[in-house]
Amino acid sequence: MTTTPDRSTEIASYLAAVERHLNDLPSHIRQDLMSELDAHLTEVAADLEPGAVLRDLLGSPEAYARELRETAEVDKEPVTTRMRRKLSETAAPALAGLKGAADRYAASTGHADAAELRERLRPGWWVLRGAIAAALFVYWLSAAQYGVTGYSIFGSLPGLLLMAAVLLVCVWASMRLGAKSLEWRGRRRRWMIAGGIALVALAGYQFAWLYTASSVDLISSAGYEDDTYTYTQGQDVTDIYAYDENGNPLTGVYLFDQNGNPLWIGDPYACETAPGNPFDAPPTDEWGNELEEPTATADDALGYQYPLCAGGADGADGIAPSESETAEEQASSELPTESAGAEQSTAPAPSETPSDSPTE
Amino acid sequence: MRTGPSAFARVHYCALHGTVDCVDRSQLLKGLLDIIVLRVLERQDGYGYEILNRLRAAGFDELGDASVYGTLRRLYRAGYLSTYVQPSDSGPHRKYYALTEPGRKYLRQAREAWEDVSAKMRVLFDVPTEGRP
Numbered sequence: 001m002t003t004t005p006d007r008s009t010e011i012a013s014y015l016a017a018v019e020r021h022l023n024d025l026p027s028h029i030r031q032d033l034m035s036e037l038d039a040h041l042t043e044v045a046a047d048l049e050p051g052a053v054l055r056d057l058l059g060s061p062e063a064y065a066r067e068l069r070e071t072a073e074v075d076k077e078p079v080t081t082r083m084r085r086k087l088s089e090t091a092a093p094a095l096a097g098l099k100g101a102a103d104r105y106a107a108s109t110g111h112a113d114a115a116e117l118r119e120r121l122r123p124g125w126w127v128l129r130g131a132i133a134a135a136l137f138v139y140w141l142s143a144a145q146y147g148v149t150g151y152s153i154f155g156s157l158p159g160l161l162l163m164a165a166v167l168l169v170c171v172w173a174s175m176r177l178g179a180k181s182l183e184w185r186g187r188r189r190r191w192m193i194a195g196g197i198a199l200v201a202l203a204g205y206q207f208a209w210l211y212t213a214s215s216v217d218l219i220s221s222a223g224y225e226d227d228t229y230t231y232t233q234g235q236d237v238t239d240i241y242a243y244d245e246n247g248n249p250l251t252g253v254y255l256f257d258q259n260g261n262p263l264w265i266g267d268p269y270a271c272e273t274a275p276g277n278p279f280d281a282p283p284t285d286e287w288g289n290e291l292e293e294p295t296a297t298a299d300d301a302l303g304y305q306y307p308l309c310a311g312g313a314d315g316a317d318g319i320a321p322s323e324s325e326t327a328e329e330q331a332s333s334e335l336p337t338e339s340a341g342a343e344q345s346t347a348p349a350p351s352e353t354p355s356d357s358p359t360e
Numbered sequence: 361m362r363t364g365p366s367a368f369a370r371v372h373y374c375a376l377h378g379t380v381d382c383v384d385r386s387q388l389l390k391g392l393l394d395i396i397v398l399r400v401l402e403r404q405d406g407y408g409y410e411i412l413n414r415l416r417a418a419g420f421d422e423l424g425d426a427s428v429y430g431t432l433r434r435l436y437r438a439g440y441l442s443t444y445v446q447p448s449d450s451g452p453h454r455k456y457y458a459l460t461e462p463g464r465k466y467l468r469q470a471r472e473a474w475e476d477v478s479a480k481m482r483v484l485f486d487v488p489t490e491g492r493p
Binding site for chain 2: 032033036037039040042043044046047057058059063064065066067068069070071072
């Protein structure tokens, strides 16, 4: 019962077939199984009857591989580990290609490889990181204090000094952190990388409007989303007054864009008095006093009702709304609370002539 | 996806061995492979194919060579088994497997667990079956 040469070729072909069916196993398990299987099958073959073949005793290589796989602790690998392994295995070719491209790029710049280039660029990244942090800090600080004091620090000497100081401190801190983090490994290093990415992403999000609306005044646009059409001749549009062809001012006007979405222009809270729904709180005073109340009402589907602030009671601005039958009808037909609308329409209107032009 | 082919393989295997109930038994035995192999090696060191023969002699006909070999490698990786090579008078050198101290400890624990489960199963089956509607 000694192994014959044809036995060894039989073992080799059986081994190859088994290995083919274990291709998807983690490499360390597959290698462990295959490394000893050669010797094992030789042992088995040594005990074979002269006329028998390996296949008779062990079954097909597919079945053998399947049995191996079922006993080789494949399923006991944690799901997260398996997913990470699969991910890294699928991403490996792309990553290798990327690394090759990066190396070629680095070589073309006169460096040995991408790792050396990265090493050289590292202090630059630290400075950039500090500068980004400083920019975010100054931006948030100025936005917050502008909201409180109404004073823009940009373009002022104290602001310049503050910015320079913050920049110096942040860059210093970033470089110091960078030098320290060089010896960090594992979890702390990953946190550093994640923090850097988060900082860049945050800055990209925070300063994205620089690309989309670069002509807009920096501070005043900070809280507004609809800055594309709320500025005219460099000034905020805070309210809109509509007139018909005869020059009669229209009230209760809703504005929509080409898609039927309401235009949220202006800020009803910028009126001298807080806005209220005129229909909820019907004015009891005479017409002139009632105009002090903002007539605007906000509806999610309709937008603001213009004019937002029906102020300007003196009428010299030419923006005092007169009674407008069409507007009142429209308002009362759209809003079920008719009582207020009716009261408004019956209220005595100032006798302003249509010739009061809005251009004044 | 894997249940289909492997179930087919078991049926195929069972058909070869002429037993009907071995489909369930091989599944049952899968969970006990560690204990079975460790117990066989506790009594005496052995090499791959010889271990299989000992198992067959003990009545575990359903176990295939691949199952035993895969279990041996897994237990070896876990540190429960050690190996040494011995020349044989006929044929190639043989790789013998022997229990390590962790392996003995693991076998003790596994045995206790098995005794516990076995006793509970016994109680479970000893309860008289209620009349079904």
